[in-house]
Amino acid sequence: MNIRTRLLPLLAVSCMSLLGADPMEPIDPAKFEEPVKVACVGDSITQGAGAQGNAYPKQLQALLGEKWKVGNFGVSGRTLMDKGDHPYMSEKAYQKALAMLPDVVIIMLGTNDTKSQNWKFKDTFFADYTKLVASFQALETKPRVYVCRPCPVLGKGNFGITEAGVQEQIPQIDKLAKGMGLGVIDMHAALEATPELLPDRVHPNAAGAGKMAEAAFSVLTGKNAGE
DSSP states (O other): OOHHHHHHHHHHHHHHHHTOSOTTSOOOGGGOSSOEEEEEEESHHHHTTTSTTOOHHHHHHHHHOTTEEEEEEEOTTOBSSTTSSSBGGGSHHHHHHHHTOOSEEEEEOOTGGGSHHHHTTGGGHHHHHHHHHHHHHTSTTOOEEEEEEOOOOOTTOBTTBOHHHHHHHHHHHHHHHHHHTOEEEEHHHHHTTOGGGOTTSSSOOHHHHHHHHHHHHHHHHSSOTTO
16 A cells, blocks of 8 residues: 555545534534524525515524524525626625634525526536535634525426526535535425425425425434424
8 A cells, every 4th residue: 555545544534624523413502602603605595585584594593592693695696606697606795604704504506597597507516616615614613514405496487497407406416515525405305395385486485484494403403393
């Protein structure tokens, strides 16, 4: 065995230590001196369009309680991809999410990327997602990062947004999570059986946002909402 081969396992362990604990393990807020800071990054679904003031980050805060601090950094119409018509990483909200110095980051982007004028650049989706995740992993707090499988898009979709595009994204998101040591929150599964909670075929209503909050809560804490 040569030196390079012997060093590879050590390098892998070192990289994982920089990323913190296994992101699939429940987070124990008792191990934090301050409330656990959670940055919710995303588009209009995160911001709360259609949820009547009850966006999923707000409902997640209520579920998690006072030992957590959830920030909503969603911006309507924004794309993950830099070549999209409204890239998220060009927004002040992105800078504010970084400045929060979060302990946890939840990213749910990609829905607006499925629009035809954006999805023509789909070959850049994985690389741009990697860049966004890496920018949070580079923070001094070394946050755990969770990526979301996007919410389902019903029927023919709306606003140019399509389920076909979402289905192309999901395997890439799963691959990214595996390669970068990320957690996955399946917002698609949380809503796919309840189409009535997506009245415009894209944006969850308040009850739908509640389902999303419950999905995030379960992944973060290892508990079901209500326990």
